[in-house]
Structure formats: C-alpha cells, structure tokens
Amino acid sequence: MDLSQPTQANVEFIIEAIKTKLRMATGAAMQASSFDTSRYEDLKDIYDLVSSKDRFSVSEVEAIVSELGRLRA
Template sequence: MVDLTQKTQENVEYMIEAIKTKLRMATGAAMSASAFHVDRYEDILEVYEIVMSKERLSISEVEALAKELGQLRGN
C-alpha cells in the first residue's frame, strides 16, 4: 500500500497513473505523470480521492476531471 500522506514525486506519479487507469483516458499517453509536480500535491490528492471513491463516472465527470488534471499539470 502506498503512503499518500508523504508529499513525494513518486506519490504524485502513482496517483496520476491510477487516475488515468480508472478514467480509461484515451489521451493518457499524452498526460505524463512526470509532468505533475509535488507542489500541487494536495490538489492532485483531492482529484485522486474523488476518482477512487466512485465506482463509475459519467462522461461529463470524466471530462471535468480531465480538464482539472490539465490545469494541474506543470508547464
């Protein structure tokens, strides 16, 4: 089990990969986990918790989450 209380780049990458898998993102390859930085850890953790708490997500939820991830990605 991953300890997500630790703000590490490895945990950021773990959460992004888990989110991409759960959302079955077709553009997952374009959204590299390494493009997300630990300084946005709390925001990424919040998205991760939302995604993992739901058994199914509607298309509009997936779109909204993908948009949020896009905003959290580093430049």
Template sequence: MNLSENTLVNTEFMMEEIKTKLRMATGAALKATQLNDEQYVDLKDIYEIVASKSQFSISEIEAITKELGRLRKTQ
C-alpha cells in the same frame, strides 16, 4: 502506501490509478515531474474522488480531465 507524502512515486501511482479508472488512453495530461507541493495536494484530492467512485459520467470525466490539464498548465 502513504499518499500524504509528496514523492514522485506517490504522484506517479495516483496518476496511473486515475488513468486506469477513467480509462484514459494517454498519459499526456500530466507528468509527475510537473507538480509542485500545492499541485500535489490538488492531485491527491482528484485521486481520492476518482478512487471513491465506481462509475463516471462523461461530464465528470471531462471535468476531471480539465482539472488534470489545469495542473499541467500552472507549471
């Protein structure tokens, strides 16, 4: 999958992977349709960080969740 392309499929894939890896109960933090081009890059950065780690502290999960929420609020 080429995640360098800003597509709805890529956005949905990254969000699902983030939610799965962080064991997030809901997907309410962000909807794929809410992202513009700049936010896609931010989401990809978050995805790459999450994908690179096997475990997360509570403070890391909180920080990532906060960043996902920030993406939603800037819409």
C-alpha cells in the same frame, strides 16, 4: 502505498491510478512528470474522488481531465 507525503513517486502513482480508473484513451499524453509536487494536495483530492466512485459520466471525466490539465506544471 503511503500517500501522505508529496513525493514525485506518489504523484506518479496517483496519476497512473487516475488514468487507469478513468480508462483514459489519452492517458499517454498525461505524464506524471508534468505535475509538480507543489500541487500534490490538489492531485490527492482528485485521486480520492476518482477512487471513491465506480462510474463516471462523460461530463465528469471531462471535468476531471480539465482540472488535471490546469494542475500541470
């Protein structure tokens, strides 16, 4: 998938990938439609970080979820 463009489809892909990778129990509460494409670069940065690691500590997951919450529209 080409993630170079800030489209809503890419936002949806990124959010779903982050939720899957972090195995988020509260993933249902985080809808891709809650994120605006104007924050795409920030979302992409989080996606790149999440994609680059195999494991996350509880504090890392909390920090990522907190940052995602800050980026919601």
